[in-house]
Amino acid sequence: MAISRKQKEELVVQYIDWMNRSQALIFTGYRGLSVKEFDDLRRKAREAGGEFHVIKNTLGKVAFEQAGVPLPEEYLEDSTAIAFAFDNPAAMAKAVKDFSRSTDFLKIKGGYLEQIPIQTEQITALADLPPLPILRALLLGTIMAPASQLVRVLSEPARRVSTVLNAHAEKDDVSAAA
Numbered sequence: 001m002a003i004s005r006k007q008k009e010e011l012v013v014q015y016i017d018w019m020n021r022s023q024a025l026i027f028t029g030y031r032g033l034s035v036k037e038f039d040d041l042r043r044k045a046r047e048a049g050g051e052f053h054v055i056k057n058t059l060g061k062v063a064f065e066q067a068g069v070p071l072p073e074e075y076l077e078d079s080t081a082i083a084f085a086f087d088n089p090a091a092m093a094k095a096v097k098d099f100s101r102s103t104d105f106l107k108i109k110g111g112y113l114e115q116i117p118i119q120t121e122q123i124t125a126l127a128d129l130p131p132l133p134i135l136r137a138l139l140l141g142t143i144m145a146p147a148s149q150l151v152r153v154l155s156e157p158a159r160r161v162s163t164v165l166n167a168h169a170e171k172d173d174v175s176a177a178a
Contacts (some may be wrong), residue, residue, distance in 0.1 A: 009058055015055060015063035018082075022050070024089035025082055026110040026123055027075040030054070032105035041106070044095040049087025052096075052176055072117065075109050089113055092098050093127035 003011075019025065030038070036054075045052035057076040064071040085092035100106040108120045119125070129135065 006073045011056065011059050012063045012066065015060060018051070018053070018069055018084045019069065021062065021086055022081050022084040022112075023114060024085035024126075026085070026093060027109040027111055028081050028083065028096065028100070029078050029107040029109055029139065030081045030105060031079045033103065033126050039105060039111050041096075041099050045083055045092065045100060046090035048085070049093040050083060050085040050092045056082060057081055059081070069112070069115060070117070076098070077109075080109075083111075087134060090129045090132070097124055097127040139164060 033041075042052045057080055058079065060082075061071065083092050084095050096106075096108060100108055105150055108123055110120055111118050111123055113122075113126065130138070
């Protein structure tokens with residue numbers, strides 16, 4: 001069934017909207033995926049705070065040109081679907097990576113992180129990052145480490161003085177009791 005010019009223009013506008021709202025885009029080839037597998041992948045994408053859509057290559061190319069985003073030709077070869085990460089790019093990358101490991105039919109082509117092109121290896125590295133709450137905790141621990149070390153260093157002389165005074169007090173108590 002042919003798509004009218006108006007429908008094509010609406011699709012291009014929709015693609016541009018998804019691109020503008022996304023923190024990351026992950027281009028995939030999906031030749032051979034079943035409908036059930038697509039549904040599973042779309043569900044995982046929604047759980048990761050994004051969406052997974054099949055796009056028409058020619059309309060995708062037009063959308064990227066209109067958005068002013070340079071697009072490598074290999075991203076829009078063969079069958080193309082894009083994972084749009086609206087909330088958490090690492091979670092979306094993990095969902096796509098995990099799904100691609102479970103099937104031979106989903107291939108990661110590359111993508112964008114905040115409008116910057118990234119390669120497949122970088123998407124894999126992004127997927128391997130720990131979840132955002134853990135990253136925040138690690139960052140907080142790193143920021144707080146110098147302060148806690150300073151407190152320990154500053155309190156050490158006072159602790160030593162109190163230990164010496166306590167030892168003398170105990171010595172005096174023992175000698176007074178004898």
